[in-house]
Amino acid sequence: MKAAPGRTPIADDGDALHFCSTCAFSAACMEQGYDKSQLRDLHVLVEHIGPFREGEHIFREGDAFNAIAAVRGGTVKTYVTDTEGREQVQGFFLPGEVIGLSAISHPRYPCNAVALDSVVLCRFSFPNIAALAARMPGLQQQLFRLLSLDIGKASLLAGNFTADERMAAFLVSLSRRFAARGFSATRFRLSMTRTDMANYLRLASETVSRVLTRFQDDGLLRVERRDIELLQPTQLAQLARSVLRE
Amino acid sequence: MKAAPGRTPIADDGDALHFCSTCAFSAACMEQGYDKSQLRDLHVLVEHIGPFREGEHIFREGDAFNAIAAVRGGTVKTYVTDTEGREQVQGFFLPGEVIGLSAISHPRYPCNAVALDSVVLCRFSFPNIAALAARMPGLQQQLFRLLSLDIGKASLLAGNFTADERMAAFLVSLSRRFAARGFSATRFRLSMTRTDMANYLRLASETVSRVLTRFQDDGLLRVERRDIELLQPTQLAQLARSVLRE
DNA sequence: ATCGTGGTCTGATCCAGATCAGAGCGCCGG
DNA sequence: CCGGCGCTCTGATCTGGATCAGACCACGAT
Numbered sequence: 293m294k295a296a297p298g299r300t301p302i303a304d305d306g307d308a309l310h311f312c313s314t315c316a317f318s319a320a321c322m323e324q325g326y327d328k329s330q331l332r333d334l335h336v337l338v339e340h341i342g343p344f345r346e347g348e349h350i351f352r353e354g355d356a357f358n359a360i361a362a363v364r365g366g367t368v369k370t371y372v373t374d375t376e377g378r379e380q381v382q383g384f385f386l387p388g389e390v391i392g393l394s395a396i397s398h399p400r401y402p403c404n405a406v407a408l409d410s411v412v413l414c415r416f417s418f419p420n421i422a423a424l425a426a427r428m429p430g431l432q433q434q435l436f437r438l439l440s441l442d443i444g445k446a447s448l449l450a451g452n453f454t455a456d457e458r459m460a461a462f463l464v465s466l467s468r469r470f471a472a473r474g475f476s477a478t479r480f481r482l483s484m485t486r487t488d489m490a491n492y493l494r495l496a497s498e499t500v501s502r503v504l505t506r507f508q509d510d511g512l513l514r515v516e517r518r519d520i521e522l523l524q525p526t527q528l529a530q531l532a533r534s535v536l537r538e
Numbered sequence: 539m540k541a542a543p544g545r546t547p548i549a550d551d552g553d554a555l556h557f558c559s560t561c562a563f564s565a566a567c568m569e570q571g572y573d574k575s576q577l578r579d580l581h582v583l584v585e586h587i588g589p590f591r592e593g594e595h596i597f598r599e600g601d602a603f604n605a606i607a608a609v610r611g612g613t614v615k616t617y618v619t620d621t622e623g624r625e626q627v628q629g630f631f632l633p634g635e636v637i638g639l640s641a642i643s644h645p646r647y648p649c650n651a652v653a654l655d656s657v658v659l660c661r662f663s664f665p666n667i668a669a670l671a672a673r674m675p676g677l678q679q680q681l682f683r684l685l686s687l688d689i690g691k692a693s694l695l696a697g698n699f700t701a702d703e704r705m706a707a708f709l710v711s712l713s714r715r716f717a718a719r720g721f722s723a724t725r726f727r728l729s730m731t732r733t734d735m736a737n738y739l740r741l742a743s744e745t746v747s748r749v750l751t752r753f754q755d756d757g758l759l760r761v762e763r764r765d766i767e768l769l770q771p772t773q774l775a776q777l778a779r780s781v782l783r784e
Numbered sequence: 785a786t787c788g789t790g791g792t793c794t795g796a797t798c799c800a801g802a803t804c805a806g807a808g809c810g811c812c813g814g
Numbered sequence: 815c816c817g818g819c820g821c822t823c824t825g826a827t828c829t830g831g832a833t834c835a836g837a838c839c840a841c842g843a844t
Binding site for chain 1: 618620621622626628639640641642643644648668669671672673675678679681682683685686687688689690692693695696697698740779780783
Binding site: 452486487498502505517 | 820822
């Protein structure tokens with residue numbers, strides 16, 4: 293049996309038991325060693341959905357919460373709209389990252405999730421995965437880990453940082469996350485607009501523009517519309533160190 | 539058998555099985571109905587520790603993570619120190635609230651926790667409670683809920699808010715949390731300094747002073763050193779609504 | 785009592801980044 | 815081909831809150 297692209301065979305019992313290789317959970321399960329019946333359970337509650345087109349919503353604030361999802365391809369933006377109608381971007385999610393965690397334990401999603409480009413997802417029914425986690429310590433651990441990581445991530449941008457520090461930290465973070473998934477750490481495409489970045493970094497979009505051009509003038513990077521190349525990753529990481537706490 | 543103050547008997551088997559009534563977990567367990575053997579397990583991994591004196595550290599950044607803890611009395615401040623030696627306060631924890639959650643899945647605590655006054659805690663060994671959670675769905679759910687709540691809490695102060703909005707939100711939040719524990723919602727003692735509040739709200743301590751005195755001049759509250767009385771809670775909540783998202 | 789020391793308050797000044805305004809420009813549809 | 819429309823960039827001005835400076839005050843130690 294040949295594995296389809298982007299999928300990894302997890303059992304060889306004649307049936308087409310496949311599991312998307314980018315799912316964070318699959319990794320956790322693999323680490324525990326194969327257990328056919330458990331993996332079959334996990335498989336059953338996984339659903340590959342999409343593609344969502346650019347601008348299409350995956351869920352909206354107030355929708356009933358019933359699942360978390362791992363991004364398999366594309367970029368997802370989560371955001372809330374404040375009382376004055378302004379958008380507060382909570383995060384960008386690249387392939388391999390999990391959306392919907394902040395909704396756990398709430399009956400409804402507390403934010404909106406929208407596709408920034410063509411997006412495909414792995415959907416995990418939450419009641420089912422929670423039940424399964426009770427039987428698979430590794431999975432429970434992985435869920436705790438993901439939740440805990442998000443707490444740390446959320447407090448990253450809460451600090452008193454300058455526009456330069458925020459921008460550098462954002463770029464370095466993207467770079468590392470791309471690298472972790474096997475993409476280039478120095479050349480990538482920004483799938484969000486300047487305004488999206490600004491709303492995430494709590495800056496004005498004009499400031500984002502200015503900082504990027506100044507970074508370019510200083511030889512730190514080269515940027516042209518959505519395409520960016522980090523020329524001095526070390527120096528950028530140095531700028532970002534106070535935000536990323538290292 | 540008489541229950542000691544602040545404790546609730548959870549079994550009546552002749553042994554002194556007590557469980558502190560303010561622990562968030564005990565509530566979760568009670569909801570599931572009594573199961574002697576499970577509650578005995580839970581009891582075994584709970585340890586009442588303290589009192590910690592004002593200024594005493596409960597854990598420090600880099601300490602090996604092995605337990606979370608519920609505050610039984612007093613106030614705990616968690617913080618990190620940035621590269622320039624400045625303190626970033628991550629949160630204040632009142633009785634009934636749980637510290638150490640952001641350390642889950644990390645080998646070490648990512649922040650410091652210090653007592654702001656006399657503090658007593660309920661300590662839960664994490665490996666043990668995670669194992670127990672696998673057998674008690676209600677407990678697992680409660681842990682997920684606590685983690686998820688912290689994600690939301692962390693993004694609260696991340697937004698672009700004015701000093702007035704931040705201050706109002708902080709006071710309203712304290713008020714509600716005190717009220718939830720049966721204390722007065724309108725008169726309470728601020729157990730932290732102006733500088734602590736400033737470091738939490740990402741303001742300068744001078745700004746905290748000024749905003750508080752202006753709020754007092756506007757008749758919203760009355761404040762004298764650490765003691766505060768909210769005179770117009772509704773108006774304060776109105777000011778805070780954009781931060782608290784309601 | 786005196787001193788010292790944190791914590792608090794208040795005024796004066798400064799500045800990073802917001803806001804306002806408007807000009808290019810890539811891209812899509814007709 | 816031309817408009818039109820997002821998105822992006824750049825300059826000019828404004829401002830909320832930081833920073834600097836210092837006074838006051840409660841409280842504990844000597």
